[in-house]
Amino acid sequence: MRLSVIGCGYLGAVHAAAMASIGHEVVGIDVDAEKVGALSRGEAPFFEPGLQDILTEGVASGRLSFTTDMSEAAGAAVHFIGVGTPQQADGYAADLTYVRAAVAALVPHLRPGDVVAGKSTVPVGTAAELSEQITPTGAVLVWNPEFLREGWAVKDTVDPDRLVVGVPAGGAGEAAAQTLREVFHPAVAKGTPFIVTDYATAELVKVSANAFLATKISFINAMAEIAEATGADVTQLADAIGHDERIGRKFLGAGIGFGGGCLPKDIRAFSARAEELGRRESVNFLREVDAINLRRRDRAAQLVVDALDDRPHGRRVAVLGAAFKPHSDDVRDSPALDVAVRLHGLGADVVVTDPQAIGNARKVHPHLTYSADLDDALRDAEAVLIVTEWDEYRRHLTPEHAASLARGRTVIDARNCLDPARWRAAGWSYRGMGRP
Numbered sequence: 300m301r302l303s304v305i306g307c308g309y310l311g312a313v314h315a316a317a318m319a320s321i322g323h324e325v326v327g328i329d330v331d332a333e334k335v336g337a338l339s340r341g342e343a344p345f346f347e348p349g350l351q352d353i354l355t356e357g358v359a360s361g362r363l364s365f366t367t368d369m370s371e372a373a374g375a376a377v378h379f380i381g382v383g384t385p386q387q388a389d390g391y392a393a394d395l396t397y398v399r400a401a402v403a404a405l406v407p408h409l410r411p412g413d414v415v416a417g418k419s420t421v422p423v424g425t426a427a428e429l430s431e432q433i434t435p436t437g438a439v440l441v442w443n444p445e446f447l448r449e450g451w452a453v454k455d456t457v458d459p460d461r462l463v464v465g466v467p468a469g470g471a472g473e474a475a476a477q478t479l480r481e482v483f484h485p486a487v488a489k490g491t492p493f494i495v496t497d498y499a500t501a502e503l504v505k506v507s508a509n510a511f512l513a514t515k516i517s518f519i520n521a522m523a524e525i526a527e528a529t530g531a532d533v534t535q536l537a538d539a540i541g542h543d544e545r546i547g548r549k550f551l552g553a554g555i556g557f558g559g560g561c562l563p564k565d566i567r568a569f570s571a572r573a574e575e576l577g578r579r580e581s582v583n584f585l586r587e588v589d590a591i592n593l594r595r596r597d598r599a600a601q602l603v604v605d606a607l608d609d610r611p612h613g614r615r616v617a618v619l620g621a622a623f624k625p626h627s628d629d630v631r632d633s634p635a636l637d638v639a640v641r642l643h644g645l646g647a648d649v650v651v652t653d654p655q656a657i658g659n660a661r662k663v664h665p666h667l668t669y670s671a672d673l674d675d676a677l678r679d680a681e682a683v684l685i686v687t688e689w690d691e692y693r694r695h696l697t698p699e700h701a702a703s704l705a706r707g708r709t710v711i712d713a714r715n716c717l718d719p720a721r722w723r724a725a726g727w728s729y730r731g732m733g734r735p
């Protein structure tokens with residue numbers, strides 16, 4: 300099928316390349332000429348495992364192209380909208396400027412029978428509003444939220460755990476859902492749940508899924524706070540409650556909490572939308588989820604200050620990690636980088652290292668010191684702080700090697716990803732989050 304993908308950021312670039320990889324002819328469209336240039340040369344503009352391969356392959360096959368020219372969307376059977384919906388600069392609500400601009404630019408190129416499939420995360424009610432512009436062209440708008448995780452984005456796009464499509468009532472909606480079944484043919488053929496619903500439900504599935512995940516993380520981080528007050532161990536607690544299938548162990552990793560381009564802004568946008576709907580109290584707990592999450596960053600910074608006997612000024616701290624999670628170079632609302640910035644603000648001599656995210660980190664916080672080399676970052680450090688659980692730190696860094704470089708013997712494991720017994724046995728003072 301011929302497809303267009305409007306917006307070539309994390310979501311759109313992966314979607315375009317993934318759709319080409321399953322045999323479609325895809326044009327990716329973005330207003331950023333530099334990004335389009337890189338993608339057209341087959342260069343992934345960000346680090347995402349597996350993306351480079353399918354991009355190279357797609358561009359070489361001639362099935363995948365990129366442009367800044369919206370008129371090239373004409374002729375595609377399905378137009379995916381994957382532009383960003385960031386948090387507004389002056390509030391909690393989502394900024395829909397890019398979604399509205401994409402739809403306005405696309406409308407003149409639509410033909411009757413085309414399907415426009417919104418993928419961006421939007422406040423409930425947005426699809427109904429946008430359909431008023433799209434329906435008069437004879438095209439049909441559906442909402443097809445995306446559940447991909449950074450680091451697993453290619454797999455999640457080609458082989459998702461469910462597909463959700465919000466359609467308008469009637470025959471046109473049913474036909475559009477059928478078109479999407481054809482688009483996602485490999486997943487549909489293997490029996491992936493395919494849920495056809497209305498616009499509002501589809502929009503809400505997305506935000507409620509992210510709200511649930513954020514709540515789960517903040518729940519365990521709240522338990523970490525209680526563990527800290529009682530001497531209990533939150534990781535054992537998580538293991539024990541996680542054995543209950545109704546609870547499950549996933550997303551019960553206590554540490555410095557969630558960040559990234561999705562969870563934080565999505566729960567805030569959800570609160571803002573609920574308030575507009577007169578249902579603020581229904582999601583009031585999300586404000587608490589947000590507050591717990593941010594408190595854990597303070598806690599990690601405080602553990603470092605404690606390790607430096609309350610005198611952080613001028614003291615060397617190795618900060619291991621800048622990305623908001625491993626397998627990503629994304630530093631948007633990164634808890635890791637936020638803790639580094641706090642310590643720098645307290646006067647510590649912070650050196651940040653990360654296997655992938657230093658370039659992006661430097662763009663947002665040019666005043667911090669960075670080193671791509673882990674050994675360099677560890678050299679002469681008085682405290683070692685782990686804030687992103689990359690395998691490089693979790694599995695490969697040994698306490699003996701760290702001790703051969705660092706001056707101090709305190710490790711603060713803000714992601715609870717190390718084996719405390721092993722580090723203690725090697726002479727380190729180990730501090731975790733919610734662990735004795």
Ligand code: UGA
Binds near residue numbers: 550558
């Ligand atoms: C999240 C959702 O997991 C995806 O399903 C969704 O599609 C995506 O947002 C989106 O809306 O686009 P992502 O932002 O890639 O995906 O990252 P997650 O894997 O959800 O992790 C989010 C944050 O939570 C990270 O900072 C991670 O370190 C943190 N986290 C995760 C914890 O602190 N503890 C855990 O147990 C799990």
